[in-house]
Amino acid sequence: MTAAGGTGRFLAPVAVWALTRAVLLLCVLKVITLPGPDVTSDVSMIYHGWSEVLKSGTYPQSDVTWQYPPVAALAILSPALLPFLDYTSAFFVLVCLCDALVLGLLLYAGRQAGGRTAGGWVWVAGVPLLGTTAYARYDVMVTAVAVAALLAGARHPRVLGALAAFGALLKVWPVLLLVGTARGEHTRRSWTAAAVTAAGLLVASAAAMPGALAFLGFQRDRGTEVESLGALVFHVARQFGWQGRVELNYGSLEFLGPHVPLVSTLALGLSLIACGWLVVWRLRARTSGASTTADAAFTAVLLFTTTSRVISPQYMLWLVGLAAVCLVFRSGRMGLPAGLVLAATGVTQLEFPLGFIHVVTSDATGVTLMFVRNGLLVAATLVAARRLWRRTVTEPGRPEQPVPVRPVPRRGSAPADDVSRDGTADTPASAP
Template identity: 75%
Template sequence: MTGSSGTRPAAFVVWALTRAVLLLWVTKVVTPPGLDVTSDVSVIYHGWSEVLRSGSYPQSDVTWQYPPVAALAVLSPALLPFLDYATAFYVLAFLCDALVLGMLLRASDGPGRRAAGVWVWVAGVPLLGTTAYARYDVMVTAVAVAALLAGLRHPRVLGALAAFGALLKVWPALVLAGTARGRATRLAWGTAAAVAAGLLLVCVAAAPGALAFLGFQRDRGTEVESLGALVFHVWRQFGWEGRVELHYGSLEFLGPHVPLVSTLALGLSVAAFGWLLVWRLKARTFGVSTPADAAFTAVLLFTTTSRVISPQYMLWLVGLAAVCLVLRESRMGWPAVLVVAATGVTQLEFPIGFVHVVTSDAHGLTLMFLRNGLLVAACVLAAVRLWRDTVRAPSREAVREAAEPALSRAGRADTPASAP
């Protein structure tokens, strides 16, 4: 499918209809199924904004687990003073959603591009339900999408946006994983380091508690929706004596052997980082889609192996998958499909079926195995395809060197023989 003029109105119509439903849900004009997830905005975010406006980060609140630039997202509803805090936040989330759509539509035009990525975003966001607008992750995803698309031509812009995104929510730093060796990497990584250092200094100087989030993140446990939590969901059926409690802002398993499983999850993340490093050292072919493919794969690996897989994390994957599928060269089609399917299952487990997940009943077990199974399958498939396309594929230099003798022979054959 190519980015044709016919795609634009169809994508926009579907986007407008689904986003209208999301806005009606989060503003409670219509009551969606499942738990109400908007209290994070109206209570938690609003409370943080009051603390931030007083001149300090929420350094005594263990639920504040975000890098210092996240303060901008929490304070952003002040840009719309004529609305109450929650409504202003939802409107800004909607505008960021629209921004991503616009960037993808523009990027889908031209040779080597296609509209599949536009449809990944159009379909993927509403599959997450109200969580999509009731967290600030759509804002972070917009920054990451902008970074990758800008990086196709401007490595410095990629680096600057990656640094800004990393200080919003850490993970956008991974969009730098697939930059081509040489000048592009030097420009992108150097710019990212300089911008990150500058922003961090400004935040530390501006208010106390800018780095408090580091300690709060360190003490997280095994959240009930994570891959490691499957151990305890199953073990509960055989008499495990642990419990589920609200801990550091999320529902986590607490009890025997939880620290061990949390440590093993960290080990998986370290292994994922090790694989990514090996890939980076061995990759020989960096194509147009490699930065997006590598970013998608990296974030997918770290999300899946994390001790915490909050529902809103799926937005990151949907946004990065959308960028991949805008580029015709990308082979991340099936991993993207698996991610979109996992996003739909995520809404079924949270908020719709969350009580089943917390109690580890048969329904909850089915949902968690299905969602996490889809993520694991996407990880394996994405990693294999990235490796094959960049490590096993011959480099451009090798192709050129192999072609030169044949071209030389062809040139000699085409040269007219001299007259006797």
């Protein structure tokens, strides 16, 4: 491949990224108006309100919608870095910069790994598939930390651990990046760095402001959100007269009524089963390749996202980012689940914000969208788990096939197809 051709392969995703992100910025800044509810109000009202509380010297400990670890305060306060812009505009610009950082990391890693740009293309496509929600939440920032952690982890396990801990205290889920670290020194270094970093950040956060751990109680009391896998039970039950309702509860629309606690408990049970499967996988895994840490992280986040009581639209960004990292490595096998995640992300925009009224009312359109989106997530989860297991447990554990032993030719005979290891015909030691 020529140098110009190689450069072109990396410039193409950059050009498409620039075009799609320009459109996204125009949409969130309301230069272009889209149908459906205004998702940017979370930034202009909720995030901005939290930032004012944080500036006063305390976490929003009396607000049940504050369900984030203490370091999330940095993301909420980050628009202050751009004092020449209003809070909302500054937030969108910072999210866009983090979006660009993710693409840059993926393309750089792809060039280092032999020029594989598939990971960059997954990110380029995945963010606009989610629509304006992608820029109206701080999840792109968290995903940037996770992507940086995984890409640095192969050579710098301590950096992986430190960034995973930092990400976990931004939004919990990046702790799963540590699930697939290679056994031995790599795991000891990364897990130790994670523990030390997390402890230091927690102590600093608690010392800085009161209410650093208030989010734990608010998360515990969550119910079954209308977009979750468990919610499908009630979407169907409403068609047969179920006497429940949908209400705003702990910051999201959730089902309330008969049997909701049971379904929420079952969802927690599924998450525990997922955790158990990951433990068994780690104990049984026989090998760890270049892509194993990323593949395991992607699978783990899929397992916990799909079984969660809450599947908010922005959760798809986590999966898109991790899928992109998996596809940077030529040795990875997560192409199909990555494609399923992209499809699920596109359907997610159809159900929120465009068709959310249909989801809330559980009409035919809403139920169909939820079955399709959650069905794609379930399929992606099962395929990813199966491929991870086969790659690291089943295939390395297969006994090697015996190498057939060729009969030694009789003295004085030299079959035409009998070729020695150096490519020359075997000849007898001496002529008769």
